[in-house]
Amino acid sequence: MVPDATPDSSVSSPPFPAALLPTLLAVSLSAVNLLRPVYGPGGPEIVDFSFDYLNPAAQRITGLPERPGTTALARFPEMVVNGVFDFYRRTYQSGEPGTFDVNRQSDGLDNYFRLAAQRCEDLLVVSFADTADHPRTPVEEALRAAQAAEQTARADAEAQRQRLHDVLLDLPAFVATYRGPAHTYEYVNRNFQQALPGRSLVGRTVREALPEEGQAYLDLLGQVYQTGEPFQGQEVPSLVDYTGTGQLEQRYHNFYVQATRDPAGTIDGLLSFSYDVTEQVEARQQLHLLNQELEARVFERTHDLRHAQAEAVATAQRLLRITESLPSTTFTVDQAGQVLYISPQWYAYTGMDPGASVNEVWPTLIHPDDLPVIAREFGAALAEGRPWRYEFRLRGAAGHYRWFASQGEPEPLAEAEQAGRPRQWFGSNLDIDDLKQAQYAREQQEQRLTNILTSLPASVVTCEGEELRLTFFNDTFQQFALGRAVLGRTLGELFPEAVEQGYTGLVHGVLRTGEPFRASEVTSYVVDPRTGARKETFLDLTYLPLRHGTEPPHAVLTFSLDVTERVHARRERETQQLLLLAANEALTESNHRLTRTNNDLDTFIYTASHDLKTPISNLEGLLHALREEIPPELLQGRYAPRLLGHMQGAVDRFKLTIAQLTDISRLQRASTQPVESVDLATLVADVRLDLAPQLAADARLVVDVAACPRVTFAPKNLRSIVFNLLSNAFKYRHPARPPHVELRCHCAEDGTVVLDVQDNGLGLTHDQQGQLFGLFRRLHDHVEGSGVGLYMVKRIAENAGGTIAVQSTPDVGTTFTVMLPAPARAA
Incomplete structure (x- = not known):
């Protein structure tokens, strides 16, 4: 439902994305073709259309690729016969959109297609859908039945034409057909051609083929062609070179000429039928040879009769073979229901012994639920002398039932009475199981669709007719509806408030124009009929017209989704976003102050370390000078050397602390160092050389970096990580065993580089592990150190987006695991 108002012209629809059209063509369930006209040589006439593009649905239906590289008539020549090509050409030339329905019965298909076409610049856009995927209207079903009957009639006519052709071919007479006003021979039977040996007749005019006939014969043919009145002549003489020797021979014929017409009733040719009666004429002229001629004629007639009888038998055999090759079972029954004949298809399907009685066996093959229907329909048809039509299930030899359609027609009663026998019915059983299964699947699909619509969280309603009655x-x-009775009522009766708010007017607009209507988050209210309270809601609305084919809409399908919670949630979220924005601004200001503080702290550390270097250097120089001034005997004493050593150690530790303070101040800028592809094995080898003075003779270092030979990272930072981890591993060795350190590296599935350093040293307690990465934090005092190394490793790893973790057991050893991000993240 939407408010009663015309569309707001101030609200413009959003621009469509560029990928919308390709996406729409890709997901469309309708087939779409882009055709380009092909013109004849040197002229504007369109002789074909080439395929420029087929969307996936069109590719599925036609079996062609997206760009077939061929033309429409080359791939579908039947388009000329079924009118599709004329529809394409007419639509392109007129520039007006058009639709066309066609029943395609080729390539194994027997389906209706509905085509819609419109010209777009120099292309013809064609959309079509296979209506076999949708329920057919009664008109379509009637049309299909009519076309099926037409096809059956055409097949019967073709069979009858073939039988007539065979009869005419061997008929002991002269039969010919002529085409056009020039009387061109279109067909001559065998006797006609044999009577004129050496002459080519078919395709030639009478004047060309029989010039000796003269103008009188041509005038006779022309008169029949012009007037349509048939001509019949008895013992018509003719002088023709029958032997091909140039000698004219006079013969006599009984002659009949009749005009032929096209389907529109226009005369388009002639049919001539004649037979040679020369012998009869000459017999009358020669009475003394009457007996001999009569004997010859009797003999000839007997021969012809036998030949005709043989032809009749051959024709009957051909008809039997045709019957036995049909996909349906044919049979003949009498009025008592006794099966007189049944084709072999019955025995092939049922597995029944051809010697068994069909009347005794067939009731056991019919599905029990269908026997009452057959008994009623079949018995009534025989008793009333009318056709029958019904569907039933028949069990095959494999034990499975399949659906069949049975139909039968009675022979004319007069024919049965004339033959002196009971009336017969001619029937057929056609396998329609695939059709029934498809029908069942469609019904199931429709039921599933109904179930889906019924269970949707949106309100779905169908309003029929101008009254908008709910169906x-x-x-x-x-x-x-809040407890109101719905079915059969109109929208206005059910919701008077819908009229007030203009919803019924909008639905009428969709019904009148056929254009869908959509609106989002429309404010609406519904009155509770029990309490009279008004409840405000927000709705997303979609009104869709429903129509049969190209007819005007007869109903409207409405979707109403209650989005009240969504609207309230969005408003709440917008309020929270405003509060969050204010908090973010305050946090940003705090970050700026913290950044300035950090920068000031870095500057202070750098300045302090730089300013302390000079006095410490001076102090170290004074210490050396003092050592030079002390008398040798004092240097050999008990206290002086020890005090000087303590003073020098304090100076060295102070210098190391200043250097490490400088390094800490640089950590803030460490993440900005450029990354490179570092050879990890070479880097570890260089660190090992630097650590050589600290390694005892029994120390062992195992390096396994084959799984990640190159690491993308800042070289100086990676070297600092490896140096500090290996240095600590050897520095905090266990006094009871030689140090054994392993450095391993591998890559995780997401590209993360995992670096493990494992030792067998002193190990750490759980409390010590929690303090391990603190600045200036030292957990063992028996070796030199400042507590800065692991702090720097952690800062370097985290600044690069990585992590460091530790696993340790006292008196067993420690494993450090550094995870460095994949190259893309590091970049």
Whole structure:
């Protein structure tokens, strides 16, 4: 439902994305073709259309690729016969959109297609859908039945034409057909051609083929062609070179000429039928040879009769073979229901012994639920002398039932009475199981669709006619109606407030124009009929017209989704976003102050370390000078050397602390160092050389970096990580065993580089592990150190987006695991 108002012209629709059209063509369930006209040589006439593009649905239906590289008539020549090509050409030339329905019965298909076409610049856009995927209207079903009957009649006519052709071919007479006003021979039977040996007749005019006939014969043919009145002549003489020797021979014929017409009733040719009666004429002229001639004629007639009888038998055999090759079972029954004949298809399907009685066996093969229908329909048809039509299930030899359609026609009663026998019915059983299964699948699909619509969280309603009477509604709409009776009522009767708010007017607009209507988050209210309270809601609305084919809409399908919670949630979220924005601004200001503080701290550390270097250097120089001034005997004493050593150690530790303070101040800028592809094995080898003075003779270092030979990282930072971890591993060795350190590296599935350093040293307690990465934190005092190394490793790893973890057991050893991000993240 939407408010009663015309669309707001101030609200413009959003621009469509560029990928919308390709996406729409890709997901469309309708087939779409882009055709380009092909013109004849040197002229504007369109002789074909080439395929420029087929969307996936068109590719599925036609079996062609997206760009076939061929033309429409080359791939589908039947388009000329079924009118599709004329529809394409007419639509392109007129520039007006058009639709066309066609029943395609080729390539194994027997389906209706509905085509819609419109010209777009120099292309023809064609959309079509296979209506076999949708329920057919009664008109379509009637049309299909009519076309099926037409096909059956055409097949019967073709069979009859073939039989007539065979009869005419061997008929002991002269039969010919002529085409056009020039009387061109279109067909001559065998006797006609044999009577004129050496002459080519078919395709030639009478004047060309029989010039000796003269103008009188041509005038006779022309008169029949012009007037349509048939001509019949008895013992018509003719002088023709029958032997091909140039000698004219006079013969006599009984002659009949009749005009032929096209389907529109226009004369388009002639049919001539004649037979040679020369012998009869000459017999009358020669009475003394009458007996001999009569004997010859009797003999000839007997021969012809036998030949005709043989032809009749051959024709009957051909008809039997045709019957036995049909996909349906044919049979003949009498009025008592006794099966007189049944084709072999019955025995092949049922597995029944051809010697068994069909009347005794067939009731056991019919599905029990269908026997009453057959008994009623079949018996009534025989008793009333009328046709029958019904469907039933028949069990095959494999034990499975399949659906068949049975139909039968009675022979004319007069024919049965004339033959002196009971009336017969001619029937057939056609396998329609695939059709029934498809029909069942469609019904199931429709039921699933109904179930889906019924269970949708949106209100779904169908409003029929100008009254907008409700013919379908789902459960959500029933809840929305607040206990009101829905079915059969109009929208205005059910919701008077819908009229006030203009919803019924909008639905009428969709019904009148056929254009869908959509709106989002429309403010609406519903009155509770039980309490009279008004409840405000927000709805997303979609009104869709429903129509049969190209007819005007007869109903409107409405979708109403209650988005009240979404609107309230969005408003709440917008309020929270405003509060969050204010908090973010305050946090940003705090970050700026913290950044300035950090910068000031870095500057202080750098300045302090730089300013302390000079006095410490001076102090170290004074210490050396003092050592030079002390008398040798004092240097050999008990206290002086020890005090000087303590003083020098303090100076060295102070210098190391200043250097490490400088390094800490640089950590803030460490993440900005450029990354490179570092050879990890070479880097570890260089660190090992630097550590050589600290390694005892029994120390062992195992390096396994084959899984990640190159690491993308800042070289100086990676070297600092490896140096500090290996240095600590050897520095905090266990006094009871030689140090054994392993450095391993591998890559995780997401590209993360995992670096492990494992030792067998002193190990750490759980409390010590929690303090390990603190600045100036030292957990063992028996070796030199400042407590800065692991702090720097942690800062370097985290600044690069990585992590460091430790696993340790006292008196067993420690494993450090550094995870460095994949190259893309590091970049």
